Each structure stands twice: as structure tokens, then as C-alpha cells.
Amino acid sequence: MPKQKSKPTAVKTEETLIWKGVSSNQTKAQKEFNDALKKHKETLERNKEIEPLFQMVNETYLKDVLPELEKQKKLERTRFELMCAILLEEKLSFGKMQREFLRRYLLDICTDSILENPNFYGKYRDELETKFERMERLRHKNQMESKIKNTFGIEIDLDDMNRTGFDSEEERESHEKKYREFREKYEEYRAEYFRGRGSKSNERKKNKSQTEKEKKILESERLLSTDINTLFKNLAKLIHPDKEQDPVLREKKSKLMTKLSGARDNMNIAEILEIKLQVDELLPDQQTDVSFHDTSIKRFVGIIKSKIRELEDSIRQRFFSHPLMADFSERKITKESLTAYLKRVKNDNQMVTKAFEEEVEQLSKEPKYIKEMIRELQSLGVQF
Template sequence: MPKQKSKPIETAEETLIWTGISSNQTKAQKEFNDALRKHKETLERSREIEPLFQLVNETYINDVLPELEKQKKLERTRFELMCAILIEEKLSFGKMQREFLRRYLLEMCNDSMMEDSTFYGKYRDQLETKFERLERLRYKNQMESRIKNTFGVEIDLDDMNRTGFDSEEERESHEEKYREFREKYEEYRSDYFRSKGSQSNERKKTKSQTEKEKKILESERLLSTDINTLFKNLAKLIHPDKEQDPTLREKKSKLMTKLSGARDNMNIAEILEIKMQVDELIPNQQTDVSFQDTSIKRFVGIIKTKIRDLEDSIRQRFFSHPLMAEFPERKITKETLNTYLKRVKIDNQMVTQTYEKEVEQLTKEPKYIKEMIRELQSLGTQF
């Protein structure tokens, strides 16, 4: 491909790298311009998402978390009332009803033991059958014995897993008590996964895997060559030490810093955007560099990969937020987000109201628990 000077065209939206009459552009050049345009649009989308993410976070902190705290307290009160009705025999139950309620409450105990072992532990002792207690203790002793044989440390699993402490001093004392085991366990895990990784790497690679790796390495080598070519070409034009004009020197210095960072990160998209800025800054000394279509196609592939990575990072950041698990829209807008967050707030308020109603009903009329059991059974609750 003959050398061609890149002559940027100012438009209302952007400046393209390869310009001129459309029929004079190769297919690869057109694909590059399309990819670069999409890359810019994705970057802009990333900036648009930021205030929406802040809106989600503010809603979570100001509206949802307070409701969750209320629900947590109400759930514990509800649990205490249900246990009292069963254990103190305030009502008569059928055999199946009693067993269903006992197992339901015991499951709640086991699920919440890490939250407060002292509180839930006393209820677990009253709700467990003799056989269940023996099985739990047998398993606990078995695990503690295995830990002692593996790490040479004696521990109490029930005590080690507790999270409730009366003071910071008690918490620090607890951490110190089990520090040796935790350190040995982390070292064991690291060694285990390291050995697994080395075993995986030692497996004989298939012919297709070997060929794929060769292509990747060759592509990276060629890309490195292209980037260095463009870097050297641009660096000659914008090196600030060669500029006498103080205004231009400052601009060139900033561009040089960006260019060095882009080269170090192998960011071809950023380097080519810097090239446009250089062409605009010194139009009489435009960069005289051209690439074969094979190189341009590599640029396109890399930019498309960067677009996908950017889109994935946007989705990951947004949808990893605890409030966004059920967000239905693929395209996030302020309107759809406001509608969704409004529904989330209402749903959480309704959950709180349901707990409040159940606590009130259980306090006034203990027999309301039978209605709760029927509802849980109708939902197919299993233990």
C-alpha cells in the first residue's frame, strides 16, 4: 500500500484517522473508522453511566439499607415469638404441623448461626432432636480432628466461626487465638491451587492449542512492531525538548506523556487518537506513516476487543451492585432506572410491612402461626 498522509477532516462529531473519498478507502480503513467511532461511543457511554451508578448507590444507602435493618430486627423478633409458641407449647399442633415448624425454625437457626451463635445456639439446642445433635457433634469432631492432623492446631469450630463480640478487645483476642490456623490454612490453599495450576500447564497441548498460541504470539509481535513504528514517528514531532514556543511545548509535553503511557499499555486505540491530536496541533508537519491492510485489520480486532472489555466492565460494575440483580433493561437509561429503583423501594417497604404484620399478629393471636405454616407449606418449603 503506498504511503498516504493522514489529513483529518473536522466534523460536528469527530475526526477520522483515514479520510478522503469513500471509494479511495480500503475495506480495512473503513472498518477501522467504524471501530474507532464505536470505541468513542462506548467511552462516552461509560461516562454517562457514572451518575446513574451514583443514583443506585444513593438509593441503596438512603432507602434500602434502613429497610433491610428493620427487616433483620423484625425477623429475629418473629423467630423468637414462633420459638416461644412451639417450645412453651402455647398451642396444640398436629404431629406433622409440629414437625414442620420445628424443622423450619431449626433451619433458620443454622442459617443464622454465623450472625450470632450465642443467640441462635440456645434455640438450636432446644429445637434439635437427640439424633440431630449427635450427628452435628460427630461431624464437628471429625472436622476438628482432620484440621488437627493437617495443620497441627486444635480449634473449636463453633467458637472460631462466631461473629458476635462484646468489645473490640474481645474480637482482637479471638482473632489472635485462631491467627495461626488461618495463616496455615491460607498457605495450604495457595499451595493447593498453585499445584493444580502447574498440573494443568503440564498437560500436553493439542495441535490446535499450539497453533492458536503461535498466532497470538505472532499477532502480539506484529502489533508491537506497528506500535513502535507509530510511537517513534509521533515522538519525533512532539518531543517537548525540541519546541521553542512555550505554549506548544506544554501541549506537546502532555501529549508525549499520554503517548508514552499508551505505548507502555499497548493501547493502539489511544495512540491513533493521539495521532489525530498531533495532526491538528501541527498541521504542517503531519505524520507520514502508513500501514498495510493486515496491520489495520489487527488494529480493528484490538479496538473491538477493547470495546468488549469496556462494555463488560460497565456491566460488571453496574450489575454487581446488590440492587441491580433483577434490573430487566439491557440499555440503561435514567428513566428505566428511576422506574426500577422506585419499584425496589416499594418492594422493600412491603417486605417490612409483612414482617410488622406477622409480629403484631403473633403477639396478639399466637394461633396465627398455623396460618403461617399453611402458607409456607403451600409454597413448597423444603428442609
């Protein structure tokens, strides 16, 4: 907490601590509070600094990486078509093991991509599957659909329901509407299942020590709520705009009152105490004393540290949930480390695109290049 002008040191009585700012005579609880509040401010500032860095990540993704990914997707499909044509149209002679390896490799691509475009990959899957593989796939599909019908009373087509590729937004909406009833029933079933498991697990695990711990937490929350309410009421009396005649001061008080009400609704002790400092600056002759025991101050420290963790988690989650940040290994995000990382990602994607282009060109010009591709895949440990 920043020093306040012409403030005496903290004064202790037998029952109460009148807390009026920073001094060399702080209690341990006061010092912990000031340290926590400082860290909270630093984390808020860090959150502001992160925003332009996140924009840099998003801009790189949209302008540089996404176009490369689209190119790769088209090239992958062309590459797949060329490889299927070489195998299925027998443009080249293969050994028995080579042929089987290539067939299984292409069939795997079909399985992984069929939901994206069932018409395109479904056609090739039908040609690449053996009779036994097709029978097993259909048997498993029929079993699952029958189980769903018995459980939910709804008939569905799993191949159609799970597809992700649509020609238009209207088609997507129509598809969603078609299977909405099943999805809703499934979510209810899933929630009920895990709720039942969770309650049984809690009943087994709950013991006396846990019960006591829960009681202490509830009591701590009750006391913290009391402390916050006390401070809120003291500050609200000072800044209530209805009692202010000066229009300039009334507007400032009104803004502070709005912030104070929001902080109270969110039980944000850190923000309430920040507002207290602003009130002290606005009304230097009407400052309100913060009168709490050390135990109350310790509770404040706990809630501020919790807010700090939430802020830090939100920063990490926002950054590392971005598809471009999966391989970012730096513990601290800086502009320098991020710039170097994004440059590497951009270059890597360009190299992947170039590799696909070269393979497509080689397969188009010289079909026997596919044998070199098979050897390379096998050397990388690809097995079926």
C-alpha cells in the same frame, strides 16, 4: 476516525499503506479500523453516561433500601423469638406433625443465622435440637477440625472461626488475627491444588493445533508491539517538550507526551491513535504519516475490539455486582428503565417490612396465628 482537513486520500504502494484519514478509497482494513475506533469512542462515552446512573442506584440503596433491610432484620428476629416462645413454652397445643414442622422450621433459621449471632441463635439451637441431631452435628464438626489439624497442624474451633457477627472493629481484628495463620496456609494449599490440576489438564488437552495457535498469537503480539512502538516513536519526536521554545506549546506537548507514555505502557493502540489526531491538530504542518500494512491495521482492530469488550464488561460488572441490581432484566441500561426498576425495588422492600410488622403484631396479640403461618408455609412447599 474523524476527517482531517485538506488531507489526500490513502495512497497505496506495493509494500506500504500511507494512511492519512477517511476517504472513499479506504481498504477493508481501514474501514474496519475506523468503525472499531468509532465504537470505542461510543463505549467510552457510554461509560461516562453510566456514572450518574450508578450513583442513582447507590443513593437509592443507602437512603431507601438499606434502612428497610435493617428494619426487616430486627423484625425477623422478633418474629423468630415470638415463634420460639410459643413452641418451647407450650403457649399453644399443636398436633404432632405441626409441632415437628415448626421445630424444624425454627431450627433451620438457627442454622442459617448462627454465624451472624452465635450467642443469640446458639441458645435457641440447643433448645430446638434433638439429642441425635446434636450428636451428629458435633460429630461432623469434630471430624472436620481433626482433618484440619492433621493437614495444617493447627487447632481451630469451626463455630468460632466462621462467625460473622462482632460487637466492635477491635473484636473483628482480634478474631482475624487469631485465625490468620490457618487462612494463609489454607489459601496456599488451595492454590497449589488447583495449580496441579490445571497443569495436568493442560498437558492432556494440549495438541499440535493448539501449539500452532499459541505461536500465531505470540507472533501477532510481537508484530503489534512493533507497530505500536513505531507510531509511538514518530509521535514522541514531534511532541517532546524539551525541544519546544514556545511556553504555551511546550505545556500542551508535555500533557500529550504524558498521555502518550501512559498509552504506550498499557499497549493502548486506540488511545495512541486518538493522541495522533490531537497531535495533527496541534501541529498541522508537521503531521506524521501512519505507515502500516493492512495486516498491521487488522491487528489494531483486534486490540481495539478487545478494549471495547473490556469496557463493556466493566460496565456490566460494576452495575450487576451491586446488591440492588440482581433482578434488573433490561439489556440496555437507561435512566427511564432504571428509575422504574428502583421504584419497584423500593416499594417491594416497604411491602416486605409491612408484612413482617403485621406478623409480629399478630403473633404478639394472638399466638394461635402461628398455625395460620404454618399452613401458609406448607402451601408454599416448605418441607423438612
